[in-house]
Amino acid sequence: MTVKIVTLRALEPGPVFTVLGAVHGNERCGPEAIRRLIDGIDRGDVLLGRGTLQLVPVANPKAYEKGVRFVERNLNRQLYPKDVKTYYEDHLDPILCDLLDKTQVLLDLHSYTSQGGPFIFSGGNDAKELAFAQALGVSDFVTGWSEAFGNADGSREGQGTTEYARLQGAIAVTLECGHHTNADAADIGHRAILRALAHLGMLDPASPAAAALDPGRALPKRRYVRMKSVFRRESGAEFAKSWRHFDPVAAGEPMARLASGSVLAAPEDGFIVLPKEKAAPGEEWFYFGAVASGS
Numbered sequence: 695m696t697v698k699i700v701t702l703r704a705l706e707p708g709p710v711f712t713v714l715g716a717v718h719g720n721e722r723c724g725p726e727a728i729r730r731l732i733d734g735i736d737r738g739d740v741l742l743g744r745g746t747l748q749l750v751p752v753a754n755p756k757a758y759e760k761g762v763r764f765v766e767r768n769l770n771r772q773l774y775p776k777d778v779k780t781y782y783e784d785h786l787d788p789i790l791c792d793l794l795d796k797t798q799v800l801l802d803l804h805s806y807t808s809q810g811g812p813f814i815f816s817g818g819n820d821a822k823e824l825a826f827a828q829a830l831g832v833s834d835f836v837t838g839w840s841e842a843f844g845n846a847d848g849s850r851e852g853q854g855t856t857e858y859a860r861l862q863g864a865i866a867v868t869l870e871c872g873h874h875t876n877a878d879a880a881d882i883g884h885r886a887i888l889r890a891l892a893h894l895g896m897l898d899p900a901s902p903a904a905a906a907l908d909p910g911r912a913l914p915k916r917r918y919v920r921m922k923s924v925f926r927r928e929s930g931a932e933f934a935k936s937w938r939h940f941d942p943v944a945a946g947e948p949m950a951r952l953a954s955g956s957v958l959a960a961p962e963d964g965f966i967v968l969p970k971e972k973a974a975p976g977e978e979w980f981y982f983g984a985v986a987s988g989s
């Protein structure tokens with residue numbers, strides 16, 4: 695099994711920009727968006743004016759082939775090269791990390807299980823990263839993943855592609871293109887890559903694709919959410935209602951009920967993030983994020 699990596703180098707120096715698809719194998723929009731971009735490059739619609747573009751349509755090939763999120767270990771958690779390789783995904787770590795070590799900007803394309811539209815996970819502490827995220831044509835932003843995941847214990851449980859890349863000094867965002875089967879998910883991913891290239895000054899303005907970008911297109915009002923907590927499902931626990939991603943919750947409103955009958959209430963005004971109603975006991979179930987400002 696091999697990981698396909700397509701690298702384009704313009705004659706003019708510039709940033710090293712990496713786009714990843716199918717870090718989770720059941721998320722099909724990233725590979726489709728990257729393939730469309732490669733087709734556009736091959737046709738001459740997309741001209742790279744400067745810099746280096748590293749494209750990985752399918753970061754987890756075996757999981758992609760099987761149509762599953764991962765085979766033995768979530769590739770987007772505990773991502774770092776390991777001396778002792780226990781799981782299949784451990785063999786992918788050095789390949790991805792090697793690419794990310796050389797990367798100044800990362801765009802990682804995902805989709806998700808709950809119903810909802812596109813949004814971006816960003817670090818939230820870096821003005822350049824925020825400006826990059828805001829350039830991608832999406833209006834919902836979630837920050838504070840690492841803090842919510844409690845990486846301070848040194849477990850690196852919450853360290854995925856973007857966290858790893860940021861440790862190497864890169865700007866890094868995850869674009870969740872919407873529910874797995876949303877018809878527009880690949881379009882959103884493809885447009886975001888083109889907009890990223892334009893934002894980074896890597897897209898030659900003479901590219902036919904540049905004319906179709908429409909930077910003035912009106913977007914819905916931007917929403918910013920700061921992640922506060924991660925909830926794993928306990929056996930017998932149920933949602934208080936059938937949540938959709940980005941449903942607002944008021945302080946004190948029940949979010950879920952545990953088997954004991956006790957209620958998980960929202961600690962403050964905020965949003966339900968990525969609810970997975972049918973998560974198995976012990977799995978990530980949903981996240982709570984507080985309303986945040988956009989700066």
Ligand SMILES: [Zn+2]
Nearest residue numbers: 718721804805
């Ligand atoms: Zn994913």
